[in-house]
Structures are given as C-alpha cells and as structure tokens.
Amino acid sequence: MNYQKRLLNAIPGGAHTYSRGFDQYPANAPQILTHGKGSYIFDSDANKYLDYGMALRAVNIGYAEDKIDNAAIAQIRYGNNLTRPSMVELEAAELLVELIDSVDMVKFTKNGSTAVSAAVKLARAYTGRDLVARCSDQPFFSFDDWFIGSTPIVKGIPQETIEKTKMFGYNDILSLERLISEFPGQIACVVLEAAATECPSVEDFKSGCCNQAVCTRPYQNSSENFLQQVEKLCKKHGIVFILDEMITGFRWDMKGAQHLYGVNPDISTFGKAMANGFSVACVAGKREIMELGSTEFLGRERVFLLSTTHGAEMCGLGAFVETMKFMQKNNVISHLWNYGNQLINLINDLATTHGIEENFKAGGVACSPYYSTLDQSGNNSLELRTLFSQEMIRQGVLMPWIALSYRHGKEELAVTERAIDQAFKVYRRALDEGVEKYLVGEVIKPVFRKFN
Template sequence: MSEQGLRFPRSVRLQGRSHQLIPGGCHTYAKGEDQYPVLAPGFIERGRGCRVWDVDGHEYIEYGMGNRAVGLGHAYPSVLSAVEAALVGGCNFTRPAKIEVDCAETFLELIGAQMVKFCKDGSDATSGAVRLARAYTGRDLVACCADHPFFSTDDWFIGTTPMNAGIPEAVQKLTVTFRYNDIASVKDLFERYPGKLAALILEPSRGDDPENGFLHEVQRLCRENGALLILDEMITGFRWHAAGAQKLYGIEPDLSTFGKALGNGFSVSALAGKREYMRLGGLEQTDRPRVFLLSTTHGAETHALAAAIATMQVYQNEPVIEHLYAQGTKLREGIEQAARQHGVDQHFKVTGRPCCLAFATLDLDGKPSQTYRSLFLQETIRRGVLMPSLVVSYTHDDDAVMKTIEAVDGALAVYARALDSGADHLLVGRPSRVVFRRYNSGDERAEVIAESSEIARGAIERRSESRLAATA
C-alpha cells in the first residue's frame, strides 16, 4: 500500500466513492483534492475552535477556516446556542419569520446600509447586485476587477475565466475588466463604452490598500458616467473591520455584498445598499419596472439568521478584529523569521493583510510554483497544520500560532533542500493545480484515486446488492 493509503486509508476510500457520486468529489472547487498534495487529509470529520480532525483521526491546526467563512472558530459556543434555540421552533415557514426583521436591523445598524436582502451564498448576492444595477441603469455591460479572482458561479463572471465552457459568447461579451489600483484602466473602460456600463464590481481590497484614493476615484467616475459601484465584501467583511472594508476606507458604495464570516460558517449572505436601488426589488410603487431581485426558499432560514445575529453580536461586543490582526501579525513575523533562517525568504513569502494572510511559493527562478506549494503543504500537514492559506480566526490563540510557526520552520527546511536539489524527489505524487484551467489532463484522475477506485467500486456494488436483497 502507498504512503497515502497508509496514512489516510479512510480518506482514500471516500475519495473513490465521492468521485463516482459527486462531480469533482466535493461541492466547492477550492476544496477539491487537486488543490492539495497527495499526502493530505481528504475529508474532515469535525472541528472545534481552530482545530479539525480528519476521518482517519489526525488532528490539525487549521487555517483557511472554511474558505474564510469561519471567523470566530469552528462550533463557536454562543453561535451554536443561538442556532439550537432557533431550530427548536422550526426553520422555514409559509410567511416571513420575525427573526428576518431582527437580523436585518442588526446587520444594517452594523454596516450602515439602508436596506438588505438575505440569501444563502455569495454568488446569489453578487449576481443580484448585477441584475439590480442593470435594471436601474437600463444598461447591459458590467465591469469586474481582473485582479480579484472570484465573484460568482454565474455566467456573467465565469465567462471571464478559462473555465467558460457552456457560457454563450454573447454573454461573455457583456462583462469587461479593469485593474485594481489602476484608475487609468477604469477611465479607459468608460471611454471605450460610453453610456453602456451598468456597474463596476470589485473587492475593496485583497490585502493591498487602495492607493491614491483609488476607491473614491472609481466612485467618482461611476457617478459621472451613471454607473453603480458595487463592493464585494465577502472576504473583507468581518475581517478588515466589523462594519466592512467600506467603513475602514470611508466609502459608501451604492450596493455591497457580504457573506462567509457573516454566519460563522452557516449559510447566509447579504445584498445591501441604498434604498433608491434596493426598492426596485420590493413591493413599493416606482416609475421603473419591477426587478426579480432575490427569492430563495432557504434564504431566511431561522437558524442561519440566528447564527448571523449571534456572530454579529460577538463582533460588536468583543475584540474580534483586533485579535485577528494581532495573531496574523505574530504569524507573519514568526514565519518570515523562519524563512530568513533557512535562506528561502526570496522563494517563500507571506502576503496579504494580517487579518487575512496568504503565502506565495516560488521556485528557484522566482516563479510561482504549484510543485513547491504542494511540497510546503505536504510538509506542514505532516507536522499537524492544515494551511492552504494563513487565515486566522478568533480562536487561534498564542499556542496555536507558536505550534504553526514550528511546523512551518520544519517545512521550510525541506523547502530549502528542494531548492538545492529539486522538489520532485521530495514531493509524494503529483503537484496541486490551479482551479481555473480549461482542461483536465487525461491521466490526472487516475493519479488521484488509482488506489481507491477498486475499493470504492466494491463498496458500491455491495450496497447495491444489499438493496436488491432487501426488496426481493
């Protein structure tokens, strides 16, 4: 049996089954096994605070926290208590629940917007904002920031990526792009498409602060040209500032979207904005056509809104943001010191804002490398840390940070060896891959689950035989 099978036998079996049942083996591309080295836990069993346990019983200090959706920590007690209390009374009704008003009041008071509509994921919120902007302006074109990697699973954005199969070319042409902190690229769009842009959508930041009043200049250009400014706060919200990066940077967008950490991992997102625009999706009489804005069966589930209220209350009453910055700073300083000691500081770099750090893995030529990324992940996983990024939570205490720095120190010693003699003989199996790619290589799936396919097939056949026997 391979080293993967020895260390992760249950994960290997589950991977084989999952790929026969679920396209990609999971429900979020960023969680796919192609994003991790072969020697990685395939499935998580449970989490508590900043730690998780995989199905094979290994414990890890986790970073990334559910793709930045868990800001307080896994199974955070006050959030769980609120969810449990809400569920006792049912989670979904024929008419609105009072908690919808309660959550809207809490959210709007914190963020400072005028109206909000809740839904379940970020894609629904951003796509709702785009539709609203198009309806209000009567224009078709939308511009998104090319430096920010993800806005929605819907056609208007995915059409701009290499994974645009299935999206009509006519739809792809309705979205154009600009560059962050490059106001000339924004001006160029308005000059190339006069009177045609409905909105510009961007994240307030990906870690780099806006330079030379960039956000305010974008807002000015939008107003001068009759377009709406949409800020995507899926990541920056509840990290940069409790009221979002818009509060930190002192800007009031026309529309903004929140999610991820809003419910500490529970499925809830929000489209918020000025009444002038949001009311088009309501019942108020206007001189404009109605907008089918957001209408989701599960958008206002009581337990998700209870999680959001409880989460926001923690942010309002405790120093969550301060803690994220403090722990992120300690993490950055410790890792950068380790990188210098191993002589790899020009090849391994910590990037981003302390509250939302990431890292860059560079090869001997200083170029981004999936092979070196995979090797680094492999070695930190061996040492009990699962860190596709360096995103901390409120429960990452000093002990977790120190143990992480120790694990990274050991991993960077291997990284230094790889720079000297090559990474291929140190990495077990294939390297990870980028999400947005046009094709899968023909043998990729075989490499990933070769060992598990026969086991999984046998298990499925046995379950099928059991069902036939039960109905005979």
C-alpha cells in the same frame, strides 16, 4: 478507506466547492473530515490538524462555537423556516442596516454567488445598461455566467454573455478609465473586492499595501485611495458601484472594509464570516436601487430580485445575530489583526533563518495574510506551494491559504512556528536539489483552468 473514490463517484469534482477538491491539495491531505472545534479539524482516522483554511474563510470565530451554535439551535426549535417573515429575519435585517453605513435595505440569501449576481441584476435594471466591469486581479465573484464567462472556463456559456463582462486592474485606475472611455454609456456596474492581497493605493504611492510591505492597520490618508477614485468615476458616469465584501466584511472592520477605506458603495455584498460558518449571505445597498425588487409601488415595473425558500432560514440568521454580539464583546477584529501581524513576522523571520527569504514570502493585509512560494527565478511555483502544504500537513497543520479565527491564539502560533520550521528545512533542500525529489503525488492545480 478510499473516500476520494467515493466522493468522485457521487459528486462532480468530489466536493461542492471546487477549492475543496482533491486537485487543490497535496496527496497526503486528509481526504474527508468529520468535524471541527475551535481552530482544529479532524479526519476520518481521528487525526487532528490545526486549520488555516477555516471553511474557505467562512469561520472567523471558531468551529462549533457554543454560543453561536446554541443561538442557531434555538431558532431551529422555533420552526427554522416559516410561512411568513420571522422575527429573527426582521432583527437580522435591521441589525445589518444599523451596522453598515452605506446600507438602507438588505436581502438575505444562502451563498455569495447568488448575492453578487443579484447586485449585478439590480445595477442593470437601475441603469438600463448591459456591460459589467469586474476586477481582473480578484479570483471569484459568482458561479453565474456573467462572471465565469470572463475566466478560461467558458464551455456552456453563450458568446454574447461572455462579451458583456469587461475587466480592469486593481490599483490601476487608468485601466478602468480606459474601459469607460471604450464603452461610453454602456457599463452598468463596477464589481470588485475592497482589498485582497493589498490595500487600495493612494495617489502618491502606486503599489504596496498601505504604502508598507505589510498592512498592520489601514491608514486614514488625506490623499484619495484607489477605491475612492473608483467611487468618483462611477458617480461621474452613472455607473453602479458594487463592493464585494464576502471576504473583507466582518474581518477588516465591523462596518466592513468600506468603512476603513472611506468609500460609500451603491451596493454591497456580504457572506463568509457573517455567521461563523452558517449559510448566510446578502445583497445590501441604497434604497433607490434595492427598492427595484420591492412590490408595494403600484404601476412601477419591477425587478424579480432574490426569491429563495431558504434565504431567510432562521438558524443562519440567529447565528448571524449572535456572531455580531460575540465579535463586539470579544474584540474579534483586533485579535485577527494582531495575530495576523505576528504570523507574518514569524513566517518571514523563519524564511530568513533558513535562507529562503527570496523564495517564500508572507505579506498582505494582516487580518487576512497571504504567502507566496517562488522558484529560483522569482516566479510563483505551484510545485513549491504543494510541497510546503505537504510538509505542513506532515506536521499537523493544514495551510492551503491563511484564514484566521478568534480561536487562533498563542498555543496555535507556537504549533505553527514549529511546523513551519520543519517545513522550511525540506523547502530549502528542494530549492537546492529539485522539488520533484521531495514532492509526493501530483502538483495542485489552478481552479480556473480550461482543461482538467
């Protein structure tokens, strides 16, 4: 059955997240999925795939984890969404405040875009300024206009909104300093992720990840790192420091990447791995800023912060509480770091064996690795990335990127090794003979492109 045609007929883009769309995968990718269990997913024809997409990084323990699912189901049976705040709403809020050192108050919502946009709104209200400085090297912060207006997809966004977002580079403190100098007293907030493909550099080392090719555990260094420099600049100029931990939170460390890197943001946002796939995100931060959205201070002008019917849905918050218990009991964070380090080494060793070490490279932060597909000139190649993904799918592995879970273990590493070994054989031939000879269907496309 052609599910793709039905999806495109009923849903713009064929999916509710653009990165799930048909144009992000090779032609032989499963068009639709029925369920997942552990680190595996299943399509409509009952084909089984080892998954490294893990629900766009939202699942960090495993699909359909019984203890977490049962905790969510228990909350459903309590009513799931009540007229006044629920017990689990308070429990979850107090748990997050206890876990994250920089957080005094928290407001839950259902997705990361809403949380980050709420953080920006708070920063503008707190400072009385309009401009947002966001990191240009990190791919996504929100579906709202303040962010999308800084991408090539500006259709439908007012010019004045586009002009209010400015950009700086990750691990490039001078670019942020220049921005602040260019717009003195106008920047409300700096928005960035703690880390993506590399850790924040320290003063003596301007590139690399923790001063190594691969980060196997963030360092504790006496020199200031990039994030600490950002924090200092923000304090000096009265700018709100917003750290987006949608991906890094509960993967880098139980207390967030901010704890490992030694920073104290004014506002943090969390989501993705908070509840092992259940819809939970939040904006959290210092009391003096978060209280702007409160209602108990008579006579104070207020900010209309998040007000969502389903923001504190009980099943998701029950899953969040149980996920935190599971992670602490089973040392999930350590597992992610160890497995990722093994996987990076495995990939690079196999690339060397096949003579493609200059054309396929794995690296980054070990708990969240990345891979690069490079052509003969050393440039990133979407054609080769599509080919690699295509060949991995032939071997029963879906690896659009690398997102790890607790249920990726020894057996899964062995399955991955066999799949990569076969994929690299084709990859090598494609480099020698031309990728078009081996590629079936269309090349995957960037999400942020102006035209389809």
